[in-house]
Amino acid sequence: GAGVSQTPSNKVTEKGKYVELRCDPISGHTALYWYRQSLGQGPEFLIYFQGTGAADDSGLPNDRFFAVRPEGSVSTLKIQRTERGDSAVYLCASSSQSDTEAFFGQGTRLTVV
C-alpha cells in the first residue's frame, strides 16, 4: 500500500516568505508527527496529532511555526516569515493506535535563501 507522502520534495523560498508543507499519512493512521532534521543532526520532534487535535506541540520552535490537520488525515505545516535557520528537511510520520512503530515519509527539503 501507499506510504507517507510529502509534498513538495524540495522547496526553495526567500527569507521572509510564507511556506506550507503537506503530509499525506498512511490511510487509517490516526497519529501524525512532524520532525525537523537539520544538516548532520538527527530528527527533532516538532508536533504530534492524534486525530484532528494537536496532542503535543512542545517541539515547535516559536510562533512562526503552526500545523493543522483539519479532517484527521492530511496535515499542513505552515512557516511564517521564514528565516535562513529554518532550512532543513521536514519529516512527517504516521502510525496507527496499536503501532509502536512510526512510518516516515521521504521528507521535504526546505531551503531559505
Place this chain on the structure above:
Amino acid sequence: AQSVTQLDSQVPVFEEAPVELRCNYSSSVSVYLFWYVQYPNQGLQLLLKYLSGSTLVESINGFEAEFNKSQTSFHLRKPSVHISDTAEYFCAVRSKGAQKLVFGQGTRLTINP
C-alpha cells in the same frame, strides 16, 4: 526528558568485517528503543526495535541490538557487513506512554571494498 547519544558520527569499515554502532540513552522512565536506517536519498526506515522481553532483538538483514538496562545502552551490531549496508543509522527512544521519538545525532556507516 530523554536524550540519546551516538558516540561515533562516522564509522568506516571494510566489507565483510564486523561492525558495532554505539548508542547510549538517558531517561528517568521506562523506554522503548529503536534503530532507524536512512539509505542514500531515501526516507527513514525502521531497522529493529526493543519493546519488552528478550533483550536481544534482530532485523531481517542480519543486524542485531542488545538492550542493556544497567549501562543504558542499545548498541547495534552486524557480524559481517555488505556494501549495501552503507547508510546513516539513527538510534531513538520513546518513553512508555508518550508518542514522540527522541533521536541521536546519527552514525554514518561507510563500507569500503
